[in-house]
Amino acid sequence: MNNINIKTFKKTLGKFTTGVTVVCVKKNEKIYGKTVNSFNSLSLKPPLVLFSLGNYSSSINTYLKSKYLTINILSKKQKKISNHFSKKNPLSKNISFFEGDNNTCLINDCVANLECKLIDKIKKGDHIIFICEVINVHNNDKLKPLSYYNSKYY
Numbered sequence: 494m495n496n497i498n499i500k501t502f503k504k505t506l507g508k509f510t511t512g513v514t515v516v517c518v519k520k521n522e523k524i525y526g527k528t529v530n531s532f533n534s535l536s537l538k539p540p541l542v543l544f545s546l547g548n549y550s551s552s553i554n555t556y557l558k559s560k561y562l563t564i565n566i567l568s569k570k571q572k573k574i575s576n577h578f579s580k581k582n583p584l585s586k587n588i589s590f591f592e593g594d595n596n597t598c599l600i601n602d603c604v605a606n607l608e609c610k611l612i613d614k615i616k617k618g619d620h621i622i623f624i625c626e627v628i629n630v631h632n633n634d635k636l637k638p639l640s641y642y643n644s645k646y647y
């Protein structure tokens with residue numbers, strides 16, 4: 494066994510294969526998006542999901558104050574979108590969105606989209622866990638998901 498430090502911790506977490514999502518919020522008609530792979534299911538009844546964001550993020554306050562948000566599960570063809578939304582303050586004008594029921598924006602051509610209501614936030618360490626109730630879902634059964642492992646896309 495190796496002692497834990499940031500380098501070995503990050504390397505070990507990278508051994509866990511995840512999907513890739515972009516979490517979007519809309520504020521004053523501006524769309525914010527962030528690439529997130531800490532997404533997971535939490536509860537079936539009620540339908541809850543979670544993800545975490547670093548409290549150092551440039552747009553953390555916008556996410557903390559949002560009432561509704563969308564979680565967009567990327568397809569294999571959307572690597573560019575993942576890279577785009579992992580930049581600081583990415584623009585959303587070249588991204589194709591469709592509208593949700595609660596003045597939300599969902600990314601087109603994803604394997605799945607979830608429209609959620611933010612119901613709780615828990616601060617732990619240098620991250621904040623966002624707990625969301627899922628209101629609407631959209632699935633695209635023909636597309637394959639984008640995966641992330643060892644800092645690489647598959």
Ligand SMILES: Cc1cc2nc3c(=O)[nH]c(=O)nc-3n(C[C@H](O)[C@H](O)[C@H](O)COP(=O)(O)O)c2cc1C
Nearest residue numbers: 528529530531545546547550551578579580581582
């Ligand atoms: C595949 C991938 C997954 C990521 N997952 C998360 C995550 O779960 N939580 C998080 O806070 N940042 C995550 N990031 C980093 C953010 O996308 C973004 O780079 C970071 O928040 C810095 O930008 P900001 O300061 O504008 O927020 C991920 C990046 C990549 C490429």
